[in-house]
Amino acid sequence: MEDGPHLASAVRADAPPAILLDKVNKWYGALHVLRDINLNVATGERVVVCGPSGSGKSTMIRCINRLEQHQEGRIVVDGMELTDDTRSLDAIRREVGMVFQSFNLFPHLTILENCTLAPIWVRRMPKKEAEALAMDYLSRVKIPEQAKKYPGQLSGGQQQRVAIARALCMKPKIMLFDEPTSALDPEMIKEVLDTMVMLADTGMTMICVTHEMGFARQVADRVVFMDRGEVVESGIPDQIFNDPKTDRLKGFLSQILRGH
Amino acid sequence: MADIAAEASAPRPVADAALAPRRPPLLQVGPLAWARANLFSSWISTAVTLALSYLLIRWTVGFIDWAFVKAIWSVPVTPQGAQTQACRALAGSGACWAVVTEKHRFILFGTYPYEQHWRPALVCLLFVGLYIVSAMRRFWRPALALVWLATLTVIGILMWGGVLGMPYVPQERWGGLVITLILSTFGIAFAFPLSILVALGRRSKMPAIKMLCVVYVELIRGVPLISLLFMASVMFPLFLPEGINIDKLLRAQIAIILFAAAYLAEVVRAGLQALPRGQYEAADALGLSYWQKTGFIIMPQALRLVIPPLVNTFIGFFKDTSLVLIIGIFDLLTAGKTAIVEPAWQGFGIEIYVTVGAIYFVFCFAMSRYSQNLEAELNRHRVR
Ligand SMILES: Nc1ncnc2c1ncn2[C@@H]1O[C@H](COP(=O)(O)OP(=O)(O)OP(=O)(O)O)[C@@H](O)[C@H]1O
Ligand SMILES: [Mg+2]
Numbered sequence: 001m002e003d004g005p006h007l008a009s010a011v012r013a014d015a016p017p018a019i020l021l022d023k024v025n026k027w028y029g030a031l032h033v034l035r036d037i038n039l040n041v042a043t044g045e046r047v048v049v050c051g052p053s054g055s056g057k058s059t060m061i062r063c064i065n066r067l068e069q070h071q072e073g074r075i076v077v078d079g080m081e082l083t084d085d086t087r088s089l090d091a092i093r094r095e096v097g098m099v100f101q102s103f104n105l106f107p108h109l110t111i112l113e114n115c116t117l118a119p120i121w122v123r124r125m126p127k128k129e130a131e132a133l134a135m136d137y138l139s140r141v142k143i144p145e146q147a148k149k150y151p152g153q154l155s156g157g158q159q160q161r162v163a164i165a166r167a168l169c170m171k172p173k174i175m176l177f178d179e180p181t182s183a184l185d186p187e188m189i190k191e192v193l194d195t196m197v198m199l200a201d202t203g204m205t206m207i208c209v210t211h212e213m214g215f216a217r218q219v220a221d222r223v224v225f226m227d228r229g230e231v232v233e234s235g236i237p238d239q240i241f242n243d244p245k246t247d248r249l250k251g252f253l254s255q256i257l258r259g260h
Numbered sequence: 261m262a263d264i265a266a267e268a269s270a271p272r273p274v275a276d277a278a279l280a281p282r283r284p285p286l287l288q289v290g291p292l293a294w295a296r297a298n299l300f301s302s303w304i305s306t307a308v309t310l311a312l313s314y315l316l317i318r319w320t321v322g323f324i325d326w327a328f329v330k331a332i333w334s335v336p337v338t339p340q341g342a343q344t345q346a347c348r349a350l351a352g353s354g355a356c357w358a359v360v361t362e363k364h365r366f367i368l369f370g371t372y373p374y375e376q377h378w379r380p381a382l383v384c385l386l387f388v389g390l391y392i393v394s395a396m397r398r399f400w401r402p403a404l405a406l407v408w409l410a411t412l413t414v415i416g417i418l419m420w421g422g423v424l425g426m427p428y429v430p431q432e433r434w435g436g437l438v439i440t441l442i443l444s445t446f447g448i449a450f451a452f453p454l455s456i457l458v459a460l461g462r463r464s465k466m467p468a469i470k471m472l473c474v475v476y477v478e479l480i481r482g483v484p485l486i487s488l489l490f491m492a493s494v495m496f497p498l499f500l501p502e503g504i505n506i507d508k509l510l511r512a513q514i515a516i517i518l519f520a521a522a523y524l525a526e527v528v529r530a531g532l533q534a535l536p537r538g539q540y541e542a543a544d545a546l547g548l549s550y551w552q553k554t555g556f557i558i559m560p561q562a563l564r565l566v567i568p569p570l571v572n573t574f575i576g577f578f579k580d581t582s583l584v585l586i587i588g589i590f591d592l593l594t595a596g597k598t599a600i601v602e603p604a605w606q607g608f609g610i611e612i613y614v615t616v617g618a619i620y621f622v623f624c625f626a627m628s629r630y631s632q633n634l635e636a637e638l639n640r641h642r643v644r
């Protein structure tokens with residue numbers, strides 16, 4: 001519908017899918033955490049995933065870069081199927097950036113080193129070039145002056161923006177976010193969301209697990225609602241938030257609205 | 261109330277006063293206050309302080325008297341041997357450092373040919389130089405491994421000789437401090453990397469590697485070092501084909517490396533376990549390979565965490581090398597013991613042990629201090 005402000009939307013119809021999940025199943029022991037997940041994310045599309053705690057949102061997006069292994073079904077990322085073959089896994093991880101709830105910066109490296117490590121060693125980029133690139137991204141997330149500091153010296157919001165810059169320095173085609181603002185104090189949430197909006201405006205393919213409704217409305221092309229390991233509903237933000245079809249989604253929405 | 265009114269009416273000076281650093285009350289800082297708080301806080305504390313001070317002072321005075329005032333530093337040496345009557349006359353009231361003066365070359369170099377002593381002496385200096393260079397962080401780069409390799413080669417050439425006009429000296433004649441330094445330096449230099457591999461192996465996803473590492477660690481840890489050394493010296497040659505004979509020192513060295521690596525591996529593993537899973541995941545998500553992840557992210561952090569127990573283990577092994585005496589290798593301690601076997605010097609064990617102990621202490625204390633500095637320096641990033 002009217003997700004007009006994004007230029008990428010126009011290209012999307014005929015673009016190849018960036019991510020394809022086809023009947024994906026996963027168990028932890030006997031616990032069935034992902035049930036027949038089907039998800040098709042087009043290049044440049046921005047998908048927000050929401051759902052109650054324990055519904056398998058993290059597990060699903062962690063399967064996409066194989067931090068977790070699925071047991072049934074197919075996952076295809078950027079045209080490459082995820083298998084046990086480590087070479088294709090390396091190739092996929094180069095193209096998929098991830099931002100974690102707990103930042104996971106490397107505390108013994110400076111901000112700049114955090115950002116240049118992977119470009120230098122995985123992308124084989126010359127050091128000077130990697131540093132210039134890192135400084136560029138650090139300026140875009142508005143913290144170039146912190147480059148020589150260590151993560152422990154930064155606030156939570158700053159650390160999360162560094163984590164975003166670090167992922168971007170690999171020039172990924174796809175970015176995954178797992179509740180990037182849940183560990184932050186309220187006053188820092190906005191600075192991180194602003195960074196993500198800015199990223200969305202560049203046409204990046206994004207899957208973002210978050211409960212930030214404002215962000216979802218502003219940025220998402222599609223919202224996916226998960227519960228108990230299933231995709232229960234999916235649609236444009238307006239439809240999901242204003243016109244929920246299932247009781248599960250209605251219950252979830254009333255819950256988070258009460259929470260806010 | 262009056263104060264508040266005054267502050268309100270005169271804001272400027274108050275602001276200044278608030279900014280000016282105020283000193284804490286005099287009686288709460290400084291040595292006097294410290295003594296009052298820690299040594300004389302109650303009558304029991306005062307009594308204990310006085311009693312201990314008395315003992316401490318008496319002991320110190322007694323030691324100075326024994327070690328310096330009444331001590332004998334050298335005795336005449338005649339063709340019949342050292343004339344130790346003067347020392348015996350002291351009857352223990354003063355130290356007979358003459359035994360150290362007389363035997364120091366034996367303690368340091370064992371039975372190494374006397375006129376060739378410059379070679380082990382140079383080796384000791386090389387070792388110390390190697391330690392100093394390795395301790396400096398600005399030399400921590402791959403080339404340091406080459407420096408080690410080169411130095412250890414030079415050390416081997418110097419000790420064995422047989423080239424460059426240096427007469428060949430069989431290993432049986434090596435001894436003293438040199439042996440202790442060789443066993444502990446080579447021991448740690450090889451055991452430490454091995455222990456890292458074993459620690460990684462224990463966490464490996466490959467069952468065979470994991471089993472191998474677990475069995476290795478548990479087997480070695482379950483056996484005293486002495487029995488390992490015995491096995492190395494007695495049993496090991498039985499398994500070798502006829503005619504091949506591995507040097508006794510080398511066998512002891514291998515036993516020490518295997519023993520040390522098993523212990524160090526557990527220390528390293530503790531460090532690995534202390535790292536949050538997020539660090540592994542972040543490295544994986546960036547596409548780093550297993551060895552890149554281990555080398556750049558995991559090990560640097562894990563090892564920093566375990567510097568104190570690592571150095572503790574290093575210090576332990578430095579002293580444990582003295583156990584090689586049971587298979588007839590002459591390390592520093594054994595050389596000291598042997599020095600006083602000679603009838604003239606019998607009974608001067610205290611002087612020898614004080615000296616040998618002091619040498620051990622210098623090395624161990626240096627390690628300990630260095631590790632504290634290193635820990636503080638490397639963990640700076642943790643401090644906010
Ligand atoms: N490593 C694991 N081993 C066993 N069970 C797990 C593991 N990780 C997650 N689970 C279980 O799998 C289910 C899905 O977890 P997941 O983390 O994907 O949920 P989530 O939707 O991300 O929840 P949250 O909003 O709390 O982050 C939960 O029931 C959780 O307890
Ligand atoms: Mg989660």
